[in-house]
Each structure stands twice: as structure tokens, then as C-alpha cells.
Amino acid sequence: MDVVVASRNMLLLEGLCRLLRDEEDMRIVGAAGTAERALSMVAAEGPDIVVVSSDLGDVAVAAIPERVRAAGSGTRVVVTGAEISPPHVLELVRLGISAYLPVSATHEELKAAMRSVVADSDRVTISLTRDEVRRIYGSEQGSLTRLEVDILGMVAAAMTNGQIASRLSLSEATVKRHLRKIFRRLGAVSRLDAVNKASDAHILV
Template sequence: MVADDLIITIALVDDHALFREGLREILESVGDMRIVGEAGDSMSAVTMIADTCPDIVLLDVEIPGDEVTETVSRIRTLSPDTRIIILSMYDGPQLLSRLLGAGIRGYLLKSVHRHELIAAVRSVHEEPTRIVLAVSRNSVAQVEATAAPTLTDKELEVLQLAAHALSNSQIARKLGLAEATVKRHMRNIFVKLNAVSRIDAVNKALAASLIAPRTRGDLD
């Protein structure tokens, strides 16, 4: 018998009761997983997850109610330690990209084998920062090709001021940094954005919605 502190608690969210029943039988057959709640729509799911705070949620992408990214966002707000694995019939890079941006930890096609599902749940539970995907290589390649680069908060501040045509010395004074530090941030930004100039970096950041467009009175 597995000790309670070693049990992986799981919530099932799918509008097909028969599918949920199949998932329950598969997951609870392995001994270290326990289903703590089920729901068939987004509103019930959010309420149930807020009450049970499971380790893992298996979330169908097409449940009735709110759009799936909104449901993901609400779950992460109400139960931030819960990791979300999407189950879907669809292998689309645009949806996958949106959901990864929303903070999911896995995206599995419903055609996966039972051992793949179990392995994904264990993997995401053991390493909360790991992302598990069971989709086509084409979808992964398209997501990787369009993924926005990650800039630190300070790099974003520097770049936002550079978008207002401030010099390095002006940015340094504005942020209370040494000018050499600003130059270092700009070098890092160039590398991450594959930019060849400040204007190129700003344009690429704007295109990726990393910074806000310049508006009158921004620096007032």
C-alpha cells in the first residue's frame, strides 16, 4: 500500500462520463494515483479544483463553458501548485502555442497509450517545470519556430525605454543603473532577439508583443 504523502492526486475534466470512467480505471490501477474529483464543464471544474487542489488536472480541450485558455488561467489562479495536462483530439500548433503560453505542463493526444499517459502524469508531478508533449513533430516544430524569446524583467524595462529613443546614459539614469549595466542588458537583448541594431530589437520586440507601442505622454 502506498503512503498518502506519496499518492499523486488527480482531477478529471471531460464532458464524456464514459471517457472519465476509463481514465479513472487506468490511473487508479497503478497504485500511486488517486482521483479526487471529476467535472464535465469549465465552471464545475474550476470549483472542484479550488476545493480539492489536486497535484494534476487532466483537462479536455473542448469541455462546455469557458474557452480552454480561460479555464487554464482560472485554475492556475485558484490552485497555483496544480499542474495541468491537456487531453485533446486535435494536433494544432496554434492551440498548443496558446496553451503553453497559458501555463500548461502537458498536451497529450487522446490516441496515446495508457503507459504514455501514466508516464506523463508521473513526469510532470516529479518535475513541476517539465513540459510533456505527445503531438506530431510538425506541431512542435511550428511552436518552436514561433515561440517568443524570453527577456528578463530588467531587459524589458531597458528595451521599453530604448523604444522611446532614450540613450544608454538616459536609460541608466531613469532606472538607477550604471551605464555599463545598461549596455550589458542591450547586448543580451540583441543576442536573444537576434537583432542587429536597437531599432531592429525594438521592432522585433513590438512584433512579438514583448513591449508596448510608444504613445504620447508615456514618459511624462
């Protein structure tokens, strides 16, 4: 398989290139220090995989799957690196990455993930701990808009619907409608239950 590797960290970039060059079925066709440079190499070389380090930045990494897809490329996007929160990993999967491996993953895990997603275009490989999976589940189940989080924070502060409406310049009916949505999304049966479930899911901090 042909591979492009991208990282701002030159030591990491050179290390990944050295690691993958040792594999008989892998060929490095480009090494980039920026997302834009990596995308240019993907357009020019049409590799099977682009391995992207998270040190390129959240915005840059998140843009790569869409840009690759928009270019009509079948290149798979594999992300590796530290400090990616589980909800962000889930968002990257939605955007179209094929695999995510943290820096704690072994070289063999990375190479296995690369081979897996090339062999099956529908496969997604994610390396996370059980606790991180639970955090993703909680975030997905309890996904709320910014306004709904603000309303729930005021509920936690024991504010009435009227007080919340006044604070946010909304009608009480609108506040009640948002609360019904919040209860439904959290699977809550009361204001206290909603606050407790949101706290458990790290929605309220």
C-alpha cells in the same frame, strides 16, 4: 498523487477514471463534466493534477491554467484530446499547462507525463509529431498581427503601398512601417520573399 478528471464525454471521463484508479500512486478525488465544475473540485480538493479533455472547448480549456494559478493552487494542468492545432498547443503552454497529449497517446504515456510534471514543477511535456513541431516553429517565427496578415495578403495580390494604404485608410508611411515589421518577423528580404515565407508557415492560406 490526487487527480481531478474533466471531460464532457462521459465514456472518456469514466475510462480515464478507471485507468488512473488502477495506479497505486494515483487517487481520483473528482470527476467533472464542465470546466467550472472541475475548477470547483480543484478549489475544494487541491489535487496535484487536473486532467482536462479538449472536448470542454477552447475557451474553457484555455481559462483553466489561469484560474488555477489565480486560486493559488499548485495543481498541474494536463490537457488531452483531439483537434488541438500545434499553435494552440503552444499558446496553452504559455498560459500554464504542464502537459499536452493527443488522443493517439498511449495510457502509459499519459501516466508517465503526469508523474513527470508532478515530480518537477518546471517540466512541460508535449507529445507532438515532428511535422507538428515544424508547424509550431513556423507559426512562432512568423507570428503577425491580423492587420499585418491583411497587408501581406494585399502584397500577395500585387497591390502597391499606395493601394494598400487607400484600402485600409492608412498613410503610406504606416504601411511601410508595417512592412518593415513583417520583413523582420519573417526574416524576409523582399516582398516576394515575405509572401513565400508566410505561405510556407501557413500564415497566408
